[in-house]
Amino acid sequence: MDGLLSKLRSLDAYPKVNEDFYSRTLSGGIITLASSVVMLLLFVSELRLYLHAVTETTLRVDTSRGEQLRINFDVTFPALQCSIISLDAMDISGQEHLDVKHDIFKQRIDAHGNVIATRQDAVGGMKMEKPLQHHGGRLEHNETYCGSCYGAQESDDQCCNTCEDVREAYRKKGWGVSNPDLLDQCKREGFLQSIKDEEGEGCNIYGFIEVNKVAGNFHFAPGKSFQQSNVHVHDLLPFQKDSFNVSHKINKLSFGDYFPGVVNPLDGAQWVQHSSYGMYQYFIKVVPTAYTDINDHIILSNQVISFSFPLSGYTFS
Ligand SMILES: *[C@@H]1O[C@H](CO)[C@@H](O)[C@H](O)[C@H]1NC(C)=O
Ligand SMILES: *[C@@H]1O[C@H](CO)[C@@H](O)[C@H](O)[C@H]1NC(C)=O
Numbered sequence: 001m002d003g004l005l006s007k008l009r010s011l012d013a014y015p016k017v018n019e020d021f022y023s024r025t026l027s028g029g030i031i032t033l034a035s036s037v038v039m040l041l042l043f044v045s046e047l048r049l050y051l052h053a054v055t056e057t058t059l060r061v062d063t064s065r066g067e068q069l070r071i072n073f074d075v076t077f078p079a080l081q082c083s084i085i086s087l088d089a090m091d092i093s094g095q096e097h098l099d100v101k102h103d104i105f106k107q108r109i110d111a112h113g114n115v116i117a118t119r120q121d122a123v124g125g126m127k128m129e130k131p132l133q134h135h136g137g138r139l140e141h142n143e144t145y146c147g148s149c150y151g152a153q154e155s156d157d158q159c160c161n162t163c164e165d166v167r168e169a170y171r172k173k174g175w176g177v178s179n180p181d182l183l184d185q186c187k188r189e190g191f192l193q194s195i196k197d198e199e200g201e202g203c204n205i206y207g208f209i210e211v212n213k214v215a216g217n218f219h220f221a222p223g224k225s226f227q228q229s230n231v232h233v234h235d236l237l238p239f240q241k242d243s244f245n246v247s248h249k250i251n252k253l254s255f256g257d258y259f260p261g262v263v264n265p266l267d268g269a270q271w272v273q274h275s276s277y278g279m280y281q282y283f284i285k286v287v288p289t290a291y292t293d294i295n296d297h298i299i300l301s302n303q304v305i306s307f308s309f310p311l312s313g314y315t316f317s
Contacts (some may be wrong), residue, residue: 034289053294055261062288069213069302074206074252075220078113079245081198082205084105084222089209091216092231097209098171098225104207111200126304163189164258177233203244206252213288222246243276259291265307282309 077085087104090096093122100102145189145197148161153160163186170177180186190313222244223234236244249270271280285306291299 020226054075064213067213067288068210068254070208070210072208072252072254073250074203074204076113076202076249076251077246078103078109078111078202078221078249079247080203080222081195081201082108082119082203083198085193085203085205085211085220085242086222086224086234087218087220088225088232089211089218091212091214091217093162093212093214093216095212095216097211099168100209103203104208107204107206108198109202109204111202113202115204116201143174150183160185165315167224176233177224185211204251207316220246220248245273246278246280247271247273249282255286255304257299259289259301261291261301262289262303265304269309271309280309282307 023245036135067278085106088096088098089100089283105118107118110116113145136190142247145161146157147161149158149160149166149169152166152173152175154172155167158169160169163180166183166185167177167180177183177186181192186192205220211218221234223236225234243281247270250268252264253266266282266284269282273280284304286302289301289303289306291301
């Protein structure tokens with residue numbers, strides 16, 4: 001029996017070392033500690049890599065048609081008054097939005113960048129109820145005011161009750177307003193006065209516009225724009241200023257909804273004008289983007305794939 005057990009014992013492939021022969025060394029302890037730390041780090045990093053969602057990109061042909069592209073912007077002009085700036089958008093399909101005002105807010109800012117006042121750049125200022133009095137002072141039965149459009153009215157019963165209405169009517173006709181002080185409405189509202197009051201102020205303009213998904217441009221410029229013999233013109237005369245400083249800073253410029261990982265390369269871009277006339281252009285290419293998250297929730301948006309701008313703005317006179 002003893003012989004059988006010792007035979008079995010002799011088969012042990014892993015003979016145990018007697019406790020007495022163990023000896024713990026300092027170098028052994030250091031190596032154990034170091035390797036444990038490394039193992040832990042490797043474990044954590046592998047686990048993080050495993051849990052991290054990878055964004056996969058696939059390219060597809062965009063077959064959608066006639067969709068709108070929303071442009072969100074927030075631009076600061078430190079040396080251009082709010083009453084002067086207007087925003088136009090136009091595209092190759094021939095669609096134009098001149099002096100866009102829907103969903104656009106302007107903030108007057110002082111020389112130190114503090115906000116003085118915010119206003120929504122509402123369409124056409126205040127709207128009057130249906131006027132009863134016609135041009136030329138002919139009274140019907142009520143003395144509701146109906147201001148003259150100075151020949152720019154589209155129909156006989158159109159009224160231009162505010163300076164803004166007159167300028168808008170002029171713009172639609174393609175006329176320029178050379179001296180707003182000669183227009184009663186503007187004089188009453190102190191149009192020039194308000195521009196003088198805002199002298200030295202800047203403007204922060206933010207909001208969004210929706211444009212067709214085709215090549216086009218949108219621009220901020222001083223003065224109301226209008227179309228004259230197929231040329232896009234900005235009416236600068238009413239401001240009676242010699243030059244405009246269109247230095248600006250783009251705080252935010254994005255296309256469509258936010259989705260994780262979107263890069264808006266023009267955020268933070270700025271330009272300072274050094275001469276008295278200036279213009280600055282950015283060329284941006286945008287592609288439609290569908291972002292699908294891990295819960296299969298799809299965000300339809302857009303992203304900028306390339307952009308460029310001239311190293312220095314060119315001047316014209
Ligand atoms: C003119 O009409 C307005 C409302 O339409 C009314 O409040 C006002 O009293 C009228 N004025 C006169 C003089 O009838
Ligand atoms: C335009 O305004 C910017 C910012 O206020 C300023 O730095 C720049 O010198 C101005 N340019 C001119 C030509 O006055």
